[in-house]
Amino acid sequence: MASNTLYILLCSGEHEKVQMAAMMASVAAVSERPVEVFVSMNAILAFEKNTPADKRYYGAAFSKLLKEKKAPDPLTLFRQGRELGDLKLWACSMALDVKGWELNKLEDGLFDDALGLTKFLSDAESGQFVTL
Amino acid sequence: MATRETIDARGAYCPGPLMELIAKLKLVQIGDEIEVLSSDKGSANDIPEWVKKVHHEMVGVTPQDGYWSIVVRKAK
Numbered sequence: 001m002a003s004n005t006l007y008i009l010l011c012s013g014e015h016e017k018v019q020m021a022a023m024m025a026s027v028a029a030v031s032e033r034p035v036e037v038f039v040s041m042n043a044i045l046a047f048e049k050n051t052p053a054d055k056r057y058y059g060a061a062f063s064k065l066l067k068e069k070k071a072p073d074p075l076t077l078f079r080q081g082r083e084l085g086d087l088k089l090w091a092c093s094m095a096l097d098v099k100g101w102e103l104n105k106l107e108d109g110l111f112d113d114a115l116g117l118t119k120f121l122s123d124a125e126s127g128q129f130v131t132l
Numbered sequence: 133m134a135t136r137e138t139i140d141a142r143g144a145y146c147p148g149p150l151m152e153l154i155a156k157l158k159l160v161q162i163g164d165e166i167e168v169l170s171s172d173k174g175s176a177n178d179i180p181e182w183v184k185k186v187h188h189e190m191v192g193v194t195p196q197d198g199y200w201s202i203v204v205r206k207a208k
Contacts, residue, residue: 026147026152027182070143083155084154
């Protein structure tokens, strides 16, 4: 049976939430479930190109643990989900506008394109919606 | 002739061992087996769940000394 699409609205830049979004997106995608992730607000900052790994994520107690234990990097998980499954990432066009960024300010090979919230919400009516 | 390859994913946290398994499954032939060595308890449960969902075959999950041996056969 075909799975319905998982839509993830990622707006927190907290390490723990970016990590959870990446885990959900990658595992669902490799489990033959289509996934679309819409990245906005502080979350977009975690995807800035050429940011050193130790500066990319901020968080609380669990962030420290994730770094100490060398948990899989969220960007690596998103990339694996894209390579091995049906995973799309969209950069919020409003967030890019506010930052004065173009898509090329974000890490290469992760985003399909910039997208407006209206289109994402419209598409998401047919699937399961999760906000982080 | 079917082969068996081993991935040593000990020390990797969820979903690292699963991702390594899936990447390797793409490269082998139907009937081949992959053994994943994982120290992550979640993966010992999650990998069989994933195998069931996407219709590969579980050969077995064997507890070892501080890790699990999880063997999967590529079925499609």
